Amino acid sequence: MKTRFAHVSPLIFGLVLTGCGRAENTADTVQLAKADTASSPARITFSDLPVPPKPAVTPELIERGRHVYDQNCAACHGVEGDGKGDAAAFLLPKPRDFVKANYRLRSTPTGRLPTDVDLFRSVSLGMPGTPMPPWKHILDENDRWAVVEYIKTFSPRFANPEEDRTAVVALGAPPARTPAAVEEGRALFTKMACINCHGESGRGDGPSAASLVDDNNTRIRPRDFSKPGAFKSGYSTKDIVRSILTGFNGTPMIGYHGAIPETDAWKLAYYVETFAQPAAPQAIARQSQNFLDREPLGDPDVRIQLSERAWKFVPDVIRVKKGQVVEITFEPTDNGLGVGHGFAISSYDEDAFVNGAMVGAPKTVKFRASRAGKFTFYCATQCSTEKLHPLMNGTFIVEDDSAGQTASYE
Ligand code: HEC
Ligand code: HEC
Known part of the structure; x- marks a missing residue:
């Protein structure tokens, strides 16, 4: 194996x-x-x-x-x-x-x-x-x-021949996207208890949100509808309707197929789409399926030089403030097994990720520290090398001044 x-x-x-x-x-x-x-x-x-x-x-x-x-x-x-x-x-x-x-x-x-x-x-x-x-x-x-x-x-x-894998959920015909339809979507959002998890704000902060787990018993957050780029099953009206009707197996997001008429699912989707930021049309296009084009971040607020010595990060604690644009330049002192070393932050992986940084060939990543808390950063090159880097990690602390203390995440 x-x-x-x-x-x-x-x-x-x-x-x-x-x-x-x-x-x-x-x-x-x-x-x-x-x-x-x-x-x-x-x-x-x-x-x-x-x-x-x-x-x-x-x-x-x-x-x-x-x-x-x-x-x-x-x-x-x-x-x-x-x-x-x-x-x-x-x-x-x-x-x-x-x-x-x-x-x-x-x-x-x-x-x-x-x-x-x-x-x-x-x-x-x-x-x-x-x-x-x-x-x-x-x-x-x-x-x-x-x-x-x-x-x-x-x-x-x-x-197993008894598993039906051919019947797909019909999405029905979309009703006209009128202000009245969106308003009905809003009413359904409350009536069907979507707000319990997704919150009145649509940001995934409803009263039940904090206690949800998936089939792994890992904490799971309801989707934040203000972030079209974070929709796992696709951000288009049709895809949102499909997600509402089919649900996500193994999560608290059940499917509403059979519980509501398809037209209601469309109205809910119209309402879900109203939570996207005003800049949405552009942002949506940019954030689609790859993360390569993001908001231009401009000059960083903090610049950090990060190194590695004998499979340890130096420094192994990085402290920044919430909202800051952080630029991290990573240069190791050895090339590991020839492919260099990497850097990623758990929960920030999609923003802050480098791989293959080598001696004399540092790599730089810039991202916004948008979430407060204490996170683990690790060598992303871990994936390749089996048990090579398990101890190569450190702590990335994002302080939230407005909250007066360091918030904890998860
Ligand atoms: C860097 C880690 C990583 C690699 C490499 C990776 N996956 Fe995944 N994959 C994940 C994670 C994490 C999830 C679950 C995400 C979630 O639940 O939101 C996932 C989910 C999936 C799903 C589930 C979709 C669903 O409907 O739930 C499939 C299928 C899948 N991966 C296939 C693959 C295949 C095939 C490959 C290789 C060609 C691959 N993955 C490589 C991390 C990875
Ligand atoms: C019991 C809590 C709960 C309720 C109630 C709930 N959801 Fe969800 N919903 C979730 C969770 C958790 C996820 C994220 C699943 C994941 O990330 O894998 C989610 C994800 C979603 C998504 C995102 C699909 C994607 O592509 O990422 C949509 C859209 C959605 N819910 C709509 C609704 C609507 C509309 C209702 C009410 C009819 C509703 N949800 C009710 C917990 C809930």
Whole structure:
């Protein structure tokens, strides 16, 4: 089991970067992603992603899938598909457990397995706002199909003929988006108790929000509707309607299919969309499926020089203030096993992420310290090298002056 893992190629870093990093210093990765966006100027979300026909499922295809999986996925999802890869300890949310097979991004009713097309789409687009990268930039269609077939082998449910994987939830016809329809959406948002979790503000701060956990018993936050870029299953009206009707298996977000008429789901979606910031149209386009183009941050408020010595960060405590634009330049004193060292902050991974910093070739990342609290920063190169860097971490403290003290997160 471990020998296979040792082959994980450095490719994974590029991938993680595409999904999570600002990637300022990774020209190759940026180009890859840009090339892809250039060919599809319109923002493609889950429901609209074109899916090529699935190749015939042969033993060779599964074997190909196993290879793709071991190279690209096992570090997070585990060689056995149980979500316990070596990098999992450092990730939030936790990687999906393919044995349990509670899939969130689906077109099928609550509790059901996803369709093959659903799986192809989630693997292709990733899950924005989480460490799950969009693989369409890296893996060709055949490899994506192969790996989809392979991850299905982790759960006996996929082979069970009694599992209905073909019935998809109908979304119905969209009602006109009139002020009255939006107003009805608002009323439904209260009536259906969405506010208990998502809050009156739509920011995910309802009275029940603090106590929610997922099937991993990990704390889970209701979606903050003011951040279109954080919608895991796609930010388009159609995708929001689908999420409301199908729900996210393994989370407190149940599906409302059968509980409300489809027109009500559309009205709720219209209302959900009103929470986006006024700058939304542009921001949405930028934040779509990759994180490469973000708000320009301007000059940093603090500049930090970070180094590494004998697998330890120097300094190992970084303190900043909430709201500050932080620039961290990381230069290690050795190149590890030849691929250098990385830097990422748990819970900030998608903003602050570098990989492959080498002696004489520092890497810089700039991001806004938007969340107060105490976070772990770690060597992102962990993913590749098994037990190499488990102790290479430090504490990133973001003080919130307005609150008069350091808030704690999670
Ligand atoms: C850097 C870590 C990482 C890597 C590498 C990674 N994943 Fe994930 N993946 C995650 C995380 C984390 C989640 C769960 C996110 C959540 O629950 O919000 C996830 C979720 C998923 C899901 C679940 C979608 C759903 O409907 O719930 C699928 C399918 C998936 N990954 C497939 C893959 C495949 C295939 C690969 C390799 C080609 C891969 N992942 C590589 C971290 C990773
Ligand atoms: C019991 C708490 C709870 C209730 C009630 C609830 N939600 Fe959610 N909702 C969640 C959680 C938790 C998530 C995030 C799941 C995740 O991140 O994997 C979520 C996610 C979502 C998403 C995001 C989908 C995406 O792509 O990321 C939408 C949209 C949504 N909820 C709408 C609603 C609407 C509309 C209602 C009422 C009809 C509702 N929710 C009721 C807890 C709840």
